[in-house]
Amino acid sequence: MKKAAFGALALTAALIAPVVQAQTSATKPTIVLVHGAFADSSSWNGVIRILERDGYPVVAAANPLRSVHGDARAVGDVLTSIPAPVVLVGHSYGGSVISEAAEGHANVKALVYVAAFAPETGETAAGLSGKFPGSTLGPALAPPVPLAGGGNDLYIQQPRFHDQFAADVPEAEAKLMAAGQRPITDVALNEASTATAWKHVPAWFVYGDKDKNIPPQALGFMAERARSRQTVVVKGASHVVMVSNPAAVAALIEKAAVAN
Template identity: 65%
Template sequence: MKKMFAGVALAFAMVIGASASAKEPMHKPTIVLVHGAFADASSWNGVVKILQKDGYFVIAAANPLRGVKNDGAYIASLVADLKEPVVLVGHSYGGNVITDAANGHSNVKALVYVSAFAPDSGETVAELAGKFPGSTLGKALAPPAELGDGGKDLYILQNKFPTQFAADVPSAQAVLMAATQRPIAETALNERSGDAAWKNIPSWFIYGDADKNIPPQAMAFMAKRASAKDVVVVKGASHVVMVSHPDAVAKLIEKAALAK
C-alpha cells in the first residue's frame, strides 16, 4: 500500500510538472495528514480539497490509534516510501504520532500541529492534557470498551460529542462525526513519547481558543517550547479546527510547505 502511495505521488508530480511554466517549477512537497483520536481521515476533507486545488499531492493517512510507537512506525514507513520532501501534519493525538514518525527521515521538512500535542521526550498525552486546566474530555468519555486481548478502547459519548469535540461544526455534521468516530486504545494516552522531532524540524501551530479537549494554554505552551515559526489562534474554534476552519488550516500548511 505504501508503494502505491509513492507511485501515485510520483505520477501526480510528473503530470503537474509537465503543465507547469518554466518560470514556476512545481516541486511542492507531499502533505501527509494524520488524524487523532475520536476522528478519522475524513476529518481532513475540507483541507484536502484546498490543498489539492493548489497543486499539492495529499495523503490523509489512517492512524491506527493503538499507541505512540506503533502508530509512529506506521506513519514513518509511509514517509520512508516518499522520496520527495514531506510536510507532516497532525491533529490532536496525531501530533504525538508525527513527533515520533519524523525522526530519522531527512525528507520531512516541516511539522504542522493542528489542535495537537507536541510532546517532549518521555511525556504522555495524558500528562500534557492535564498540565493546565480547561479540558472536559474525561467527563465526556463512555465507559471503556473491553477488548479480547485485555486492552480497552475509549470513545466519546455520542450525545456529548458535538459540544465536547465539535461545538463550532454544524449540528448534523457533528452528529455524523460522533457516529463514525474511531476509538483510541486507553494505553496510548499514557505511553511515553520518544525523541521530539520538533527540536530538529521547524514547526507551525494552529488551534482554537474554545478547544475543550486540549486546553489552549497547553497548546500555547507547546508552541512556545518548540520555537514555532508561526502560531495561529482561531477565535471561537473547537478542537476540530480543520473541520470548521479548513481555509485557515490549509493556509498554514502551505506556509510551512513553502518555507525555506
C-alpha cells in the same frame, strides 16, 4: 495559413499545459495528514480540497490509534514510500505520532501541529491534557470497551460529542462524526514519547481558543516550547479546527511548505 498556424499553436499549448502543471505540482512537497483520536482521515476533507486545488500532492494517512510507537511506525512506513520532501501534519494525538514518525526521515521538512500534542521525551498525551486546567474530555468519555488482548478502547459519548469535540461544526455534521468516530486505546494516551522531532524540524501551530479536549493554555505552552515559526489561534474554534476552519489550517500548512 494564419488560421492554421494559430490552431497549431493553440493545440501545442493545450498539450503542454498539463505537463507544465504536473511539473509545478512535482516541485511542491507532499502534504501528509495524520488524524487524531475520535476522528478519521475524512476530518481533513476540507483542508485536502484547498491543498489539492493549490497543486499540492496530499496523503491522508490512516492512524491506527493503538500506541504512540506503533502508530509512528505505521506513519513512518508512509513517509518512507514518498521520495519527495514532506510536510507532516498532525491533529490532536496525531501530534504525538508525527513527533516520533519524523525521526530518521530526512524528507520531512516541516511539522504542523493542528490542535495537537507536541510532547517532550517522557511526556504523555493524557499528562499534557491535564497540565493546565480546562479539558472536559474525561467526563465526556463513554464507558471503556475492554479489548481481548488487554487494555480498553475509548470513545466520546455520542450525545456529548458535538459540544465536547466539535462545537463550531453544524450539528448534523457532528452527529455523523460522532457515529463514525475512531476509538483510541487508553494505552496510546498514556504512552510516553521517546522522540521529539520538533527540536530539529521547523514547526508551526494552529488551534482554536475554544478547544475543550486540549486546553488552549497547554497548546500555547507547547507551541512556545517548540519555538513555533508561526502560531495561529482561531477565535471560537473547537478541537476540530481543521473541520470548522479549513482555510486557516490549509493556509498555515502552505506557509510551512514554502518556508526555507
